[in-house]
Amino acid sequence: MSEIAEKVKSIIVDKLGVEPSEVTPEASFTNDLGADSLDTVELIMEFEKEFNVSIPDDQAENIGTVGQAIAYLEEHAK
């Protein structure tokens, strides 16, 4: 797993209080990991902070799973 993927996973485990084994690429933040709309906003902000990127709202809306987050960040992280 890439360094970015590891970091994404640990942020999700920390913020959503889930087990690392649940954080699979297919897992949806809201459907599988128990996040509500505010949790999801917080996750996006944590990704922005951790990876020093700015994720526009219209793109954030397309990040709904662990895999989508990793893919976006691997492309955009500085």
Add this chain to the structure above:
Amino acid sequence: MALRRVVVTGLGAITPLGNTVAAYWDGLSRGVSGAGPITRFDASKFKTRFACEVKGYNADDFFERKEGRKLDLFSQFAVVAADQAIAEAGLTDGSVNKDRVGVIWGSGIGGLRTFQEECVAFAKGDGTPRFNPFFIPKMIADIASGHISMKHGFRGPNFVTVSACASSSNSIIDAFNYIRLGYADVIVTGGSEAAVTEAGIGGFNALKALSERNDAAETASRPYDKDRDGFVLGEGAGALILEDLEHAKARGAKIYAEVLGGGMSADAYHLTAPDPEGNGVMLVLNMALRDAGITPSDVDYINTHGTSTPLGDGAEVKAIQKVFGDAIYDLNISSTKSMTGHLLGGAGAIEAVASILAMEHSLVPPTINHFTDDPELDPRLNFTFNQAQQREVNIALSNTFGFGGHNTSVVFGKLRD
């Protein structure tokens, strides 16, 4: 419309003396100080480096980590204390219509640590706003009553009162009035505060409000002592279940006491200093006595505001003396802030709990840390110095005043027919 009678059917407490009602009472009755060095932050550069913190509290014992993270400490204390009272009163066993249960909480400040942390993080950045989405719902004072209602499904009247250190006496009086008027059958009330932060200590230090007796923290809160030098900041929560008397009887609830009356007034004088003439305090006392339908000689115990500040303690006592006349000499007076410190918006609630427990146990908790008489105070007054005194307490009155000149007074009595 006849006003309904209102009784207390449950208590909860998380305080610097203990994290249950029993532990709190144990500390009160033994005259224990809750003060110690500040552990919540590095206070080494502060004028005051001690406080009355809640001890041995671990959020993970009460909240799933993901949920606890979304509650400022003042809200956590609120939920924990309310849960104790709710469980004791049996509000969750299905026998109570939750549409008729309200939550009216009090907090003077709200989520001070949350506010401080978010603003500091912003100031350290490059100007890009990265505020946490939970910042606002974690910080706002009213969220405490929101959390209590969400946890238990109570859909009655729901809000938080803010009147600085009088906040949770105002919440108790509001709860009392809304039940009297029929807006709800049961209201979870009380108050909480968690302001032992850099901003809290620094802010009150700047006002010269806090004791700076760093070499003797445990004896720093010394209401009515000649050498008192300010209050000691406390934290925690008190909770009370107020209930319509007939409703409580019908379901066989344990009844601790009746809420007999309440008073509210303003000094209209100064931001932080009390009116030296005590006009606002006399007003509030007279209003509370009249509302309760009692005279001064009916009162056995006054739990005073008595924060251990040079000006406030004397002004309050002089106002009581003017209203009570010679009846004041038959009273027990004590400031339990000598033990708990000053919980700001939680003070009225934990002191209401203390007053009710004094009735329950026929024991008046003391004003500890008395060393030197204050020549300005009438030596014939019984301040219950240093040791609890046995006494049958049929009626207790609890005073709480807040910056801004808010005055509140609540009267509790043993239930009579």
